[in-house]
Amino acid sequence: MDNKDKDLIWEEVSTEHIVQDEWIDFRRHAFRFPDGNIFEPYYTYSRRDYVVIVASDVDGRYLCVKQFRQGIREVTTEFPAGGIEKKDGKQSGSSEDDALAAAKRELEEETGYVSDEWTHLITIPSNATIADNLAYIYVARNCRKVSGQNLDAMEFLNVEKYDASEIEEMIQNGGFKQAMHVMAWLMSLRRK
Numbered sequence: 001m002d003n004k005d006k007d008l009i010w011e012e013v014s015t016e017h018i019v020q021d022e023w024i025d026f027r028r029h030a031f032r033f034p035d036g037n038i039f040e041p042y043y044t045y046s047r048r049d050y051v052v053i054v055a056s057d058v059d060g061r062y063l064c065v066k067q068f069r070q071g072i073r074e075v076t077t078e079f080p081a082g083g084i085e086k087k088d089g090k091q092s093g094s095s096e097d098d099a100l101a102a103a104k105r106e107l108e109e110e111t112g113y114v115s116d117e118w119t120h121l122i123t124i125p126s127n128a129t130i131a132d133n134l135a136y137i138y139v140a141r142n143c144r145k146v147s148g149q150n151l152d153a154m155e156f157l158n159v160e161k162y163d164a165s166e167i168e169e170m171i172q173n174g175g176f177k178q179a180m181h182v183m184a185w186l187m188s189l190r191r192k
Contacts, residue, residue, distance in 0.1 A: 010032065014030045014040075016029075024045055027043065028042070029041065048084055048133060049134045049136065050082060050084060051106055052080075052136075052137050052180055052184045053081065053103050053106065054140070055107055056143060058143070061161040062162050063080060063113055064162055065159055069177070077160065077177075078177075078181045080110040082109070083102070094134065099138075103138045112145050112150075116142070120136065120137070121138065121184065123136050137183070
């Protein structure tokens with residue numbers, strides 16, 4: 001951190017864990033601002049780090065999943081994605097090895113496809129304003145079908161294949177509604 005940035009840091013005065021379970025750690029804080037004023041309540045949360053996979057098959061078609069998203073109460077089209085399961089029980093701070101293993105697992109579980117050609121694009125905070133979890137973004141090329149889906153009890157999704165122009169059209173028309181997935185798409189285009 002640059003020395004001139006140190007005068008921007010908020011000092012944590014207190015923290016209360018409102019909900020803390022295997023899915024989320026939702027917290028209420030009091031912070032002292034750089035000018036000395038205390039602000040509260042400020043809410044933050046921890047969720048699992050997760051992966052997003054821009055996956056294409058041997059024909060160059062992109063593997064997407066359609067599923068219901070509770071936040072917007074709609075069925076969305078997006079890339080395969082999922083949480084990183086960690087042995088230490090922590091939700092964030094995953095290793096690159098954990099992330100790649102999760103990406104491979106999620107791609108196969110959600111779509112039945114596997115790949116031998118993986119590229120890590122970026123690891124980035126999911127929502128730096130209020131959350132501390134990270135999104136690990138991958139590209140998987142020349143995916144081939146090896147099985148059916150193997151979904152978790154909470155997953156209900158369909159696999160669809162699209163060419164690049166169809167994904168571009170969905171993004172432009174508001175039909176691809178996951179911000180991290182749109183970012184993953186745009187970054188994958190830069191890496192071709």
